[in-house]
Amino acid sequence: MPRANLSPTKILDRALKWVDVHGYEQLSMAALAHAFGVATPSLYKHVPSLSWIQRAVAEHGLQELGDMLQQAATGRGQEKALDHMARAYREYAKAHPGRYSAIQRAPDPDDTDLGQLSERVLRPIYQMLKTYGRMGDQATHDVRLLRAALHGFVSLEMAGGFGMPLNIEESFDHLIGVLDTTFRNNLR
Amino acid sequence: MPRANLSPTKILDRALKWVDVHGYEQLSMAALAHAFGVATPSLYKHVPSLSWIQRAVAEHGLQELGDMLQQAATGRGQEKALDHMARAYREYAKAHPGRYSAIQRAPDPDDTDLGQLSERVLRPIYQMLKTYGRMGDQATHDVRLLRAALHGFVSLEMAGGFGMPLNIEESFDHLIGVLDTTFRNNLR
DNA sequence: CGATTGTAGCTAATGGCATTAGCTTTGTCA
DNA sequence: TGACAAAGCTAATGCCATTAGCTACAATCG
Numbered sequence A, B: 001m002p003r004a005n006l007s008p009t010k011i012l013d014r015a016l017k018w019v020d021v022h023g024y025e026q027l028s029m030a031a032l033a034h035a036f037g038v039a040t041p042s043l044y045k046h047v048p049s050l051s052w053i054q055r056a057v058a059e060h061g062l063q064e065l066g067d068m069l070q071q072a073a074t075g076r077g078q079e080k081a082l083d084h085m086a087r088a089y090r091e092y093a094k095a096h097p098g099r100y101s102a103i104q105r106a107p108d109p110d111d112t113d114l115g116q117l118s119e120r121v122l123r124p125i126y127q128m129l130k131t132y133g134r135m136g137d138q139a140t141h142d143v144r145l146l147r148a149a150l151h152g153f154v155s156l157e158m159a160g161g162f163g164m165p166l167n168i169e170e171s172f173d174h175l176i177g178v179l180d181t182t183f184r185n186n187l188r
Numbered sequence C: 001c002g003a004t005t006g007t008a009g010c011t012a013a014t015g016g017c018a019t020t021a022g023c024t025t026t027g028t029c030a
Numbered sequence D: 001t002g003a004c005a006a007a008g009c010t011a012a013t014g015c016c017a018t019t020a021g022c023t024a025c026a027a028t029c030g
Helices: A008-022 A029-036 A040-045 A050-074 A078-095 A097-103 A112-130 A136-158 A168-184 B008-022 B029-036 B040-045 B050-074 B078-095 B097-103 B112-131 B136-158 B168-184
Strands: none
Touching: A008 A029, A008 A050, A008 A097, A029 A040, A050 A078, A050 A097, A050 A112, A078 A097, A078 A112, A078 A136, A078 A168, A097 A136, A112 A136, A136 A168, A136 B136, A136 B168, A168 B136, A168 B168, B008 B029, B008 B050, B008 B097, B029 B040, B050 B078, B050 B097, B050 B112, B078 B097, B078 B112, B078 B136, B078 B168, B097 B136, B112 B136, B136 B168
């Protein structure tokens, strides 16, 4: 039979697509091997473990998300940066739900690489806040609020936690509006 | 050997304690059986499946969380209701991380019972918002913002997503302050 | 008080998963 | 063409959930 010609890259690529289609929790060595038409243990010739793949998916997702936010922050004029970044964040989670889920499961405190990638996600947010004149400790609290609001919204939405999908767009506009008003008028 | 005298209630109680100590993802029939000093299949004489236990844990958690919020909303004067509710929410998640995690995994749209329990969590929030004079569609958007911010904050905090734990209390105060200011001054 | 019977808990078995060991085949390069 | 490394395979281990079927205890009834 012909060889599958696997490689770490091909396996990761397939895993990235898989999680977005079938869900992060459905990712398994067995499922991936089946997708390649290959026996499960064959994957171990290219990749050390399932958790390695999971971490790689998380790393890739973090990288992509950071790039999206960076782009959204720099592209156009600063006045709409918050709006753009918030929407980019939500768009990414909707377009890549599996990768987004993967990001949420890797709180290994020893893993400094992932920590540094998280920094890359934070940097554009700090940049954006500076255009509102928010910096220092206040900016740190702002970043945490922003991350909490965005992550919470997206994760509740993905879990169907809002009940009927009615007006979810408006609710997100409202979220952005509240934060923008707060920052713009320098409240709190 | 003496009988363990199991029952659905005892199993659920043990599961509730277990998830808060060892983490929700560590919950398994094997672990529970071992905790009772009993063979794994014995549990099936009292309980139909692991997923039944997981759902029961989620239901219990939802009930408790709803009660906490209701209490926080009604107890004292209304002016501090948001503050009390937000802190009660976070306290619950910190005191019962396993139960809180369980709540986040049950997006079975067919499960109307859990949906109704979610309503019980929402009701005190709507009540509280009414004291700010926020109602109708705006209140719905507010509730979603509030849930997103609280859930996001708590879940990032639990995952260690904020990096150093420094000033997390202040950040939470900031979150509450921003929302309170927005509602109080009827911004947006 | 002893026989009956339901049931709690047991062991054995099945099937799915990740992972390891060790064999076989294939592609490449001298 | 022959040797060798890498790719893929099968077999095996050990974990899990779940099912089937056996055994022994405990409460009830004659």
